[in-house]
Amino acid sequence: MDISVTGYGAVSPFGHGVRPLWDALIAGQSGVRQLDRQGALWEQVPIRVGAPAALDADGALSRVRANRLDRSQQLALVAAAEAWSDAGSPDVDSDRLAVVVGTGIGGIETLLDAHDVLGASGARRVSPRTVPMLMANAAAAQISIEYGARAGAYTTVSACASGAEAIAVAARLIVTGEADVVIAGGTEAAVTPVTMASFAQSQALAKAGGNDPETLSRPFDVDRRGFVLGEGAGLVVLERAEHTAARRQRSHGTLAGWGITSDAHHITAPLEGGGEQERAMTAAIRMAGLTGTDVDHVNAHATGTLVGDIGEAAAVSRAVGRHALVTAPKGAIGHMFGAAGAVEAILTLRALETGTVPPTRNLEQLDPAVDLDVVAGAARRAPLRAALNNSFGFGGQNASLVFTTA
Numbered sequence: 001m002d003i004s005v006t007g008y009g010a011v012s013p014f015g016h017g018v019r020p021l022w023d024a025l026i027a028g029q030s031g032v033r034q035l036d037r038q039g040a041l042w043e044q045v046p047i048r049v050g051a052p053a054a055l056d057a058d059g060a061l062s063r064v065r066a067n068r069l070d071r072s073q074q075l076a077l078v079a080a081a082e083a084w085s086d087a088g089s090p091d092v093d094s095d096r097l098a099v100v101v102g103t104g105i106g107g108i109e110t111l112l113d114a115h116d117v118l119g120a121s122g123a124r125r126v127s128p129r130t131v132p133m134l135m136a137n138a139a140a141a142q143i144s145i146e147y148g149a150r151a152g153a154y155t156t157v158s159a160c161a162s163g164a165e166a167i168a169v170a171a172r173l174i175v176t177g178e179a180d181v182v183i184a185g186g187t188e189a190a191v192t193p194v195t196m197a198s199f200a201q202s203q204a205l206a207k208a209g210g211n212d213p214e215t216l217s218r219p220f221d222v223d224r225r226g227f228v229l230g231e232g233a234g235l236v237v238l239e240r241a242e243h244t245a246a247r248r249q250r251s252h253g254t255l256a257g258w259g260i261t262s263d264a265h266h267i268t269a270p271l272e273g274g275g276e277q278e279r280a281m282t283a284a285i286r287m288a289g290l291t292g293t294d295v296d297h298v299n300a301h302a303t304g305t306l307v308g309d310i311g312e313a314a315a316v317s318r319a320v321g322r323h324a325l326v327t328a329p330k331g332a333i334g335h336m337f338g339a340a341g342a343v344e345a346i347l348t349l350r351a352l353e354t355g356t357v358p359p360t361r362n363l364e365q366l367d368p369a370v371d372l373d374v375v376a377g378a379a380r381r382a383p384l385r386a387a388l389n390n391s392f393g394f395g396g397q398n399a400s401l402v403f404t405t406a
Helices: 018-026 063-067 073-086 108-121 130-134 137-145 159-175 193-201 241-246 275-287 306-319 337-354
Strands: 003-012 047-052 097-102 151-157 179-190 232-240 253-262 295-298 325-327 387-395 397-404
Touching: 003 018, 003 073, 003 159, 003 241, 003 337, 018 337, 018 387, 073 108, 073 137, 073 232, 073 275, 097 137, 097 337, 108 130, 108 193, 130 137, 137 151, 137 179, 151 159, 159 179, 159 232, 159 253, 159 337, 159 387, 159 397, 179 337, 179 387, 232 241, 232 337, 253 275, 275 306, 275 387, 275 397, 295 337, 306 387, 337 387, 337 397
Parallel strands: 097 151, 097 179, 295 325, 295 387
Antiparallel strands: 003 232, 003 253, 179 232, 253 397, 387 397
């Protein structure tokens, strides 16, 4: 069954909207910066570089509503509004409209703030809205309320694969006939002292040292040293192709295949050699009715870690080959965790639409172990018909999506 992507929306370090994000990536700009967060806890965080979303919630939502939402929910609602409008605000029976939103961590900012209030001022000062704001399913629930989606409001929580997995789950709802239209994607707002400190302690974050923060995230580069924590949201509108045709709505592309596997190996370390990542890619390509040689472009998960980038590169070489043009957006936008797969799915669609692959920022010397054609320096134009988007997460979660031109 053909599944059309009729709308997309995003919030990123470059602001609200898919267009500002895309234009910035094509221009080789960076959304990574030194964090200016204040407070005793932030002073204890050894690495204070990130890629926070550039969004004034009070400007995008009413102040009253923004105050009743965790930041991750704010980002999701703003991105969903863009996606829904971009899709032409489909006229669909509420019983045939579903929502699937992934997140890796959920409302952690709300949780930490409430914990501080409890310790400083006591239980009576803790907001009764704390639990609805911190629960992981709140973004999906809020979007379902906003658009009257009664065919289900699902939440995928699979670490950095959450956003991509949400899109795959949404497609399954359409294939099984449970929905005609699904709003799907991911959101994350976890740039907090606790998460930053934890990742720093695990040696996962790129160390700032005396370097320019914008150069820290270096996917596939021989000098890569870890990831930069980002935040944002990406939402798409998926439809049965027949539904799209009936309302004469244009499509950004087709979700042609998906594959989900698990390493069943280690809670944080990927399986050496990327065998299960390869299987997810191969499954997605096969579902699309394609072979590896048909894939023209790969949007890589590539976070900039020493081990992760090499394993994925080897898996891509086996599943797709060395001919595809590869890019790794996290060099410019950081790692958005639960939102990464959805935001990068949108970037994959934009590449197909425009015939342009954005450059991998900060890739100055390709690691010799990476035997791929990774675009660096400047964007590259080429005929693109099919593209693969990879997202891999802690717990050994692997999700791959294949998109084709409309």
